[in-house]
Amino acid sequence: MALEAHQAVIASLHPLIPDITRLAREMRACLARGGKVVWLGNGGSAADSQHLAAEMVGRYRRERKGLAALALTTDTSILTSVGNDYGYEHIFARQVEALCTAADVVVGISTSGNSRNVLLAIAKAREIGAYTVGLLGGRGGQLKETCDLALVVGSDDTARVQEAHILIGHILCDLVEGGDLE
Ligand SMILES: O=C(CO)[C@@H](O)[C@H](O)[C@H](O)[C@H](O)COP(=O)(O)O
Numbered sequence: 590m591a592l593e594a595h596q597a598v599i600a601s602l603h604p605l606i607p608d609i610t611r612l613a614r615e616m617r618a619c620l621a622r623g624g625k626v627v628w629l630g631n632g633g634s635a636a637d638s639q640h641l642a643a644e645m646v647g648r649y650r651r652e653r654k655g656l657a658a659l660a661l662t663t664d665t666s667i668l669t670s671v672g673n674d675y676g677y678e679h680i681f682a683r684q685v686e687a688l689c690t691a692a693d694v695v696v697g698i699s700t701s702g703n704s705r706n707v708l709l710a711i712a713k714a715r716e717i718g719a720y721t722v723g724l725l726g727g728r729g730g731q732l733k734e735t736c737d738l739a740l741v742v743g744s745d746d747t748a749r750v751q752e753a754h755i756l757i758g759h760i761l762c763d764l765v766e767g768g769d770l771e
């Protein structure tokens with residue numbers, strides 16, 4: 590049963606390849622125009638956000654200049670003050686308002702697609718004019734309807750979705766830092 594669950598998720602990634610390639614192109618164009626790639630999410634997806642921002646600022650495989658990327662999950666002073674003063678649902682949207690521009694790509698990672706703080710952040714990013722992306726699971730939740738591009742891993746198993754998300758993230762890093770996009 591466990592192996593079957595993995596196989597089902599791996600199979601569900603195949604149809605996403607054209608959209609993964611499309612997103613890598615969007616990220617490359619964003620970086621070329623002076624924008625940045627912004628990642629956000631809760632729990633395991635917060636860890637993914639930090640992991641993927643680090644791959645871009647630091648290095649995935651190739652020696653190249655640092656790429657502009659940021660995780661909105663790391664500054665405990667901002668997270669606690671905004672959470673305390675305005676509410677937990679605003680912890681990402683407030684940072685998007687403060688830090689993002691229309692040149693940016695903003696990626697919300699959510700296995701349910703329904704986390705309120707991710708929804709509000711993506712709504713704010715759209716308002717600003719950034720290119721918005723949902724890295725999602727299940728049937729995509731509300732986020733699927735509200736972002737410019739939704740990558741939905743079609744499983745309700747949170748752990749399997751998270752594993753697929755980090756695989757997609759690594760593929761994106763590879764393509765963005767110079768992998769073959771043809
Ligand atoms: O890592 C896990 C479960 O594997 C948890 O920390 C999980 O990320 C948290 O429950 C999140 O709050 C779930 O949020 P979301 O993916 O539905 O947006």
Ligand SMILES: [Zn+2]
Nearest residue numbers: 632633748751
């Ligand atoms: Zn987890």
